[in-house]
Amino acid sequence: MDVEELRQRLEFEPESLPLSSGILRQCKIDYDKVDSALSWLEQADNHHLVCLSDTFYPVLLQQISDPPLVLFVxxxxxxxxxxxxxxxxxxxxxxxxxxxxxxxxxxxSSLGLSIVSGMAAGIDGAAHKAVVEQNGKTLAVLGCGVDVIYPKRHRQLYxxxxxxxCIISExxxxxxxxAGNFPKRNRIVSGLALGxxxxxxxxxxxxxxxARLAMEQNREVFAVPGSIVAGYHQGCHDLIKNGAKLVEDAADIIQELTSLSQYHLEQLHLRHHIDDNETSNLPFCSQLASLLTSVGYETTSVDAxxxxxxxxxxxxxxQLLELELQGWVAVVPGGYVRLKRS
Structure with missing residues (x-):
């Protein structure tokens, strides 16, 4: 990809594509920046530039009102x-x-989902670290250049x-x-995800x-409740009061995602470089989640x-056998019951 090709790929029709990030404006008037991006791209095989029209551009992120025109990955x-x-x-x-x-x-992650977060200290870092430890896929969306490690304590995690x-940045x-980059970054975190x-x-x-951006993007919002005494959970409780789904285990999330996940896969199948072999094992939720919702916490017969x-x-x-092997359901006299995953 040369300078002219990158510039052409970032051309847009004002009435059809929002100018969300200023990247396009910079590309049109500052070829030095385009040169620096291409130089970064050539530094390593795991450096990628993904434009809005590319087949690898995330399916759901394309659907938000202001998708980034280019992603550094x-x-x-x-x-x-x-x-x-x-x-x-x-x-x-x-x-x-x-x-x-x-x-x-x-x-x-064990169900085949990627975990998206912002690589910040606290909850973000804990989510990334848990996925890394089981060799799963996690996406870290930065509020800085993709080559800048922030916070520095997460150098190894990075x-x-x-x-x-992968690490992602617009x-x-x-x-x-x-500081002003991070609220803007958050729309990408929510925009990449089913919920x-x-x-x-x-x-x-x-x-x-x-969470607010996710709601505006018509995505699911989930929240984990906690003590009413400690101040850690007030925001989560407010979300639940306003319609977010209360979550105790992963099954509470999985059962809400089937239709949007199926849309995601259908869009992948329409892209020329992605075939059935690549996507058949991707998401647990599109294969088994609808069946999991059919099994109650009380005994549920196979006929039911x-x-x-x-x-x-x-x-x-x-599929019931697969759910049993993964620890989501158990065989009991008269049928199956869904398990709380501990």
Whole structure:
């Protein structure tokens, strides 16, 4: 990709594409910046520039009102393919909050979902770290250049994320982490995801901005409740009062995501470089989540599961076995029960 090609790919029709980031304006008048972007692209095989019209541009991010016109991506480009869940929360968090984050991030990642967050201290870092430890895919969206490590305490995590996931930014390389960048960054965090999970947010937490943006983008919002005494959870409780789904385990999230996840996969199949072999194993939620919602916490017969799910019995039996092996359901006299994952 040369300077002229990059400039052409960033051309737009004002009435059809919003100028969301200033990148286009910079590209039109500052070819030095384009040169610097191309220089960064050539520095390593895991450096990528993804324009709005590219087939690897995230499906759901394209649907928001102000998608970035170009993404700088460092790491594994195919980490952009699986459906994802955003996990956000306060920087100052409790040990219980960190444990809860690790538990939910691990469960969701084990189901084939990517975990999106902002690599901040606290809940963000705990979510990324939990996924990295099980070699899952996690996406870190930065409020600075993709080559700038912020916060510095996450230097090791920054590099580990790139093994299976990727670092993402709409900002040019070497852009500093200015305070005004982060609220704008949050629309990408929520825009990439099927839904946003908020853990331990105070009423002044920046994670509530991400939750609000998710609502505006017609995405699901989830929140983990906590003590009414400690101040860590006030923001989460407010979200629940205003319609966010209360979450106790990953199953509470999975059962809400089937239709949007299916849309995500359908869009992937329409892109020329993605075939059935690449997407057949991506998201648990599109394969098994609808069946999981057909199994109650009380004994549910196989006939009831078949009737509720609308799936043929042979497929139901296969998927029930898969759910059992993954620890989501258990066989009991008379049928199956859904388990609380501990």
């Amino acid at each position: 460092k790491g594994q480009l195919n980490a952009l393919l699986p459906p994802s869940i955003a996990i956000v929360g306060s920087r100052n968090t409790s040990l219980h909050g960190l444990d809860t984050t690790a538990k939910l991030a691990t469960e969701l 590099h580990q994320i790139q093994d299976e996931g 900002y040019w390389p070497q852009v500093s982490p200015l 946003t999970l908020v853990i331990e947010a105070t009423r002044k937490s920046g994670s509530l901005i991400t 599961v078949v009737e509720h799910s609308g799936k043929p019995i042979d497929l139901v039996l296969v």
